Amino acid sequence: MRKNLNVIAAYSIMMGLIILVGIFQSWNIALSIFNLCLISAVMTMGANIQWGYAGLINFGIMGYTALGGLAAVLISVNPVQEAWSAGGSNILFSLFLIIGMVLAVRYVLKKYDKSKLRTYIIATIIISGIILVRFVSEPGIEAIEEVNPAKTGFLGGFGLPIIFSWIVGAVFAGGLAFIIGKVALGLRADYLAIATLLISEIVIAIIKHEDWLTRGVKNVIGLKRPAPYEVDLQQTDWFINLVEKFNFSKLNLIQDFSERQIALNQLVIEGSSIFVKLCYSGLFLVVVIILLILTQKALYSPWGRMMRAIRDNEEAANAMGKNVVKQHLLIFVLGSAIVGIAGAMLVTQDGLFTPGSYRPMRYTFLIWVMVIVGGSGNNFGAILGGFAVWFLWIEAAPIALFVINITTSGLADNHFLKQHLIESVPYFRFLIMGIGLLLIMRYRPKGILPEKIEIK
Amino acid sequence: MDFINAIILLLNYIFVPALTYGSQLALGAIFVTLIYGILRFANFATGDMMSFGTMAAILFTWYFQSLGVSLGVLPTALIAIPFAIIFMIFYMLLTDKFVFKYYRNQKSPPVQLAMVSIGVMFVTQAVVRIIIGPSDRRFFDGEKFIIKAGEFKEITGLNEGLAIKSTQILTILVTLILVSTLFWFLNKTKTGKSMKAYSDNEDLALLSGIDPKKIVMITWIIAGILATIGGTLYGLDKSFKPFTYFNNMLPIFAAAIVGGIGNPFGAFLGGYVIAFSEILLTYAYKKFFIYVLPESMEPDGLVQLLSTDYKFAVSFSILVIVLLYRPSGIFKGKVL
Numbered sequence: 001m002r003k004n005l006n007v008i009a010a011y012s013i014m015m016g017l018i019i020l021v022g023i024f025q026s027w028n029i030a031l032s033i034f035n036l037c038l039i040s041a042v043m044t045m046g047a048n049i050q051w052g053y054a055g056l057i058n059f060g061i062m063g064y065t066a067l068g069g070l071a072a073v074l075i076s077v078n079p080v081q082e083a084w085s086a087g088g089s090n091i092l093f094s095l096f097l098i099i100g101m102v103l104a105v106r107y108v109l110k111k112y113d114k115s116k117l118r119t120y121i122i123a124t125i126i127i128s129g130i131i132l133v134r135f136v137s138e139p140g141i142e143a144i145e146e147v148n149p150a151k152t153g154f155l156g157g158f159g160l161p162i163i164f165s166w167i168v169g170a171v172f173a174g175g176l177a178f179i180i181g182k183v184a185l186g187l188r189a190d191y192l193a194i195a196t197l198l199i200s201e202i203v204i205a206i207i208k209h210e211d212w213l214t215r216g217v218k219n220v221i222g223l224k225r226p227a228p229y230e231v232d233l234q235q236t237d238w239f240i241n242l243v244e245k246f247n248f249s250k251l252n253l254i255q256d257f258s259e260r261q262i263a264l265n266q267l268v269i270e271g272s273s274i275f276v277k278l279c280y281s282g283l284f285l286v287v288v289i290i291l292l293i294l295t296q297k298a299l300y301s302p303w304g305r306m307m308r309a310i311r312d313n314e315e316a317a318n319a320m321g322k323n324v325v326k327q328h329l330l331i332f333v334l335g336s337a338i339v340g341i342a343g344a345m346l347v348t349q350d351g352l353f354t355p356g357s358y359r360p361m362r363y364t365f366l367i368w369v370m371v372i373v374g375g376s377g378n379n380f381g382a383i384l385g386g387f388a389v390w391f392l393w394i395e396a397a398p399i400a401l402f403v404i405n406i407t408t409s410g411l412a413d414n415h416f417l418k419q420h421l422i423e424s425v426p427y428f429r430f431l432i433m434g435i436g437l438l439l440i441m442r443y444r445p446k447g448i449l450p451e452k453i454e455i456k
Numbered sequence: 457m458d459f460i461n462a463i464i465l466l467l468n469y470i471f472v473p474a475l476t477y478g479s480q481l482a483l484g485a486i487f488v489t490l491i492y493g494i495l496r497f498a499n500f501a502t503g504d505m506m507s508f509g510t511m512a513a514i515l516f517t518w519y520f521q522s523l524g525v526s527l528g529v530l531p532t533a534l535i536a537i538p539f540a541i542i543f544m545i546f547y548m549l550l551t552d553k554f555v556f557k558y559y560r561n562q563k564s565p566p567v568q569l570a571m572v573s574i575g576v577m578f579v580t581q582a583v584v585r586i587i588i589g590p591s592d593r594r595f596f597d598g599e600k601f602i603i604k605a606g607e608f609k610e611i612t613g614l615n616e617g618l619a620i621k622s623t624q625i626l627t628i629l630v631t632l633i634l635v636s637t638l639f640w641f642l643n644k645t646k647t648g649k650s651m652k653a654y655s656d657n658e659d660l661a662l663l664s665g666i667d668p669k670k671i672v673m674i675t676w677i678i679a680g681i682l683a684t685i686g687g688t689l690y691g692l693d694k695s696f697k698p699f700t701y702f703n704n705m706l707p708i709f710a711a712a713i714v715g716g717i718g719n720p721f722g723a724f725l726g727g728y729v730i731a732f733s734e735i736l737l738t739y740a741y742k743k744f745f746i747y748v749l750p751e752s753m754e755p756d757g758l759v760q761l762l763s764t765d766y767k768f769a770v771s772f773s774i775l776v777i778v779l780l781y782r783p784s785g786i787f788k789g790k791v792l
Contacts, residue, residue: 184776187783189566190566190567190570191713193567194710194713197706198710198768198771202772205768206766206769209765209766360702368574421586424589427585428582430579430581431578431582431583434579434582437578438575438579441571441572
């Protein structure tokens with residue numbers, strides 16, 4: 001109990017802050033901050049596994065998040081039959097061609113020794129394969145994109161409940177991480193950072209511009225929900241009764257029946273959106289807790305000890321007979337898969353998929369700030385980092401506004417400096433993040449909750 | 457005649473733009489490579505430092521414009537650049553003193569310095585956006601074209617026009633002058649040689665009496681010059697938008713690595729390699745083939761290898777190929 005005091009204190013302060021937002025701003029805002037905090041926590045857990053456990057730098061978090069989001073679309077949207085009949089066969093055929101191409105390259109790689117000839121053969125296979133695939137897929141893609149472009153114009157998905165996409169998102173992200181890991185994990189740390197950053201940009205470029213698969217920048221809206229809809233809730237009896245029960249004392253003060261009815265309606269509308277957000281919070285909380293238990297178990301298992309050994313001294317671990325390359329690949333895939341889950345959760349919560357909104361600042365660097373600030377190598381720290389940084393990110397604008405108003409209170413309201421500063425309030429969040437990161441790295445380089453290894 | 461037309465077409469749409477874009481990338485890549493070679497970390501704040509320098513140049517340009525100072529046919533920004541450079545160097549030395557110096561003295565691993573540079577990136581981005589705002593700005597004035605497409609057609613009587621913007625010539629000339637001065641400085645002067653020595657082997661350089669503080673300061677000064685001029689030239693040629701500058705960091709990094717990180721000459725050429733391959737692979741060759749091939753063989757499609765949206769993909773693929781086959785870059789890296 002005693003040694004965990006700082007963890008408990010840090011989490012209580014965090015929850016207290018969110019509750020304060022609920023009291024002073026509104027419970028709706030507090031809950032949406034809480035939900036995004038939970039999603040950020042999942043992302044930081046993924047990044048923390050890679051950086052904190054194994055010391056691998058992954059600046060491609062944005063790419064995995066987007067792939068998770070793509071999974072949510074592909075799983076939950078109903079299939080567009082017309083589009084399938086228009087161009088589905090071409091797409092499937094190109095898919096087979098790509099698989100064939102990969103197998104051919106693998107065969108050549110395995111069968112022949114390294115030589116100039118082998119390189120040329122592989123290059124020929126890849127180039128002719130790409131030309132062939134483009135030749136086959138182009139008419140299909142055009143046909144698909146022409147099917148009712150204002151509403152669909154893409155293949156659609158499988159029409160399954162969106163919850164499944166959380167697993168599929170993990171599989172997608174893990175698959176991508178496997179390919180990237182095979183190519184790039186041998187690189188030195190800073191090269192790996194740059195390479196993963198570039199790959200995530202490419203993933204976003206593909207998602208943005210392959211309209212037949214993702215609708216691209218036309219966005220997919222109105223995804224299915226795992227939680228009830230507000231409009232339905234407002235008409236169900238049990239929910240109205242529940243709201244009535246909760247606000248019994250408040251409602252009893254109103255004498256007039258019709259006024260009471262209006263007040264009740266207002267409460268039901270507010271209550272419904274809070275209820276939906278609570279449903280999401282419950283779902284997300286389950287994911288966070290499951291992942292936390294798993295990652296904690298892994299951290300204190302023999303495997304976790306081995307990962308720390310590899311992180312702290314690669315050569316020594318290698319000499320002890322640990323397969324460093326394989327373990328790096330494994331942890332790269334695992335961490336990315338967790339980020340993929342978070343990506344699917346994010347799209348599930350928003351109910352829409354907007355490829356244009358994936359920016360490296362928000363989805364890669366901010367997550368890294370969370371990991372570093374929270375405490376790399378410590379799961380509780382990573383989750384706390386996700387909460388604290390996301391909270392600051394949202395509340396930075398009101399805080400900055402408050403500070404500006406105080407510092408410039410001597411100036412007239414229409415003074416140009418004051419007006420300019422108030423207009424640029426949204427950008428103060430970058431400033432706060434940057435300064436926070438620099439201060440933490442300087443004075444508490446292990447984060448708020450540092451890594452603490454105890455042998456159990 | 458058709459053949460000349462085809463060549464003019466390629467010059468107009470591929471060669472001149474790629475040469476300009478390549479010069480802009482090259483300046484950024486030399487900046488990255490110098491920081492990597494001497495201060496030994498990958499600077500993720502590159503793009504934002506360039507946008508900071510450009511912002512300073514824009515502010516000075518506006519000031520000079522309000523005073524009524526101008527260079528006639530040349531853009532006013534040229535007078536603003538020296539002042540912007542001083543401003544930029546001041547900012548860089550300040551960040552070095554308050555941020556990077558501590559980690560250098562601690563002998564922190566490069567990865568930690570890279571993380572710190574992310575903090576600097578956030579702060580710089582915030583400062584730029586707070587001061588000048590996130591919107592798209594053009595600050596070019598003076599004569600826009602050296603040759604307009606129409607005039608070229610009239611003079612030569614060809615079907616294809618060749619338009620050369622004054623900013624393109626300006627970019628290429630300034631880059632050439634700057635880069636040759638830099639190489640002269642690095643290879644011929646005593647300070648330059650001591651920088652090379654410091655990059656090669658820090659301990660040995662210290663033993664032979666080289667002052668590390670001076671080396672670091674000169675590195676930041678050169679970096680400030682490169683960042684400001686590179687950024688301003690890009691802004692003059694296209695437009696200034698903080699987000700684009702942040703994104704330009706990716707091809708700049710690719711150029712530096714392709715050329716062999718730590719090797720300024722490699723970075724210089726790397727910029728052109730990236731620029732030319734991006735434009736060559738995403739250009740639609742339809743018109744070119746119409747000129748070159750006989751009428752019966754005219755292509756139906758655009759004859760475009762990759763859609764322009766995949767510009768980043770090109771620079772990354774080059775990066776992967778280079779890293780797989782020549783991990784130290786085309787020109788051997790890690791020697792200054």
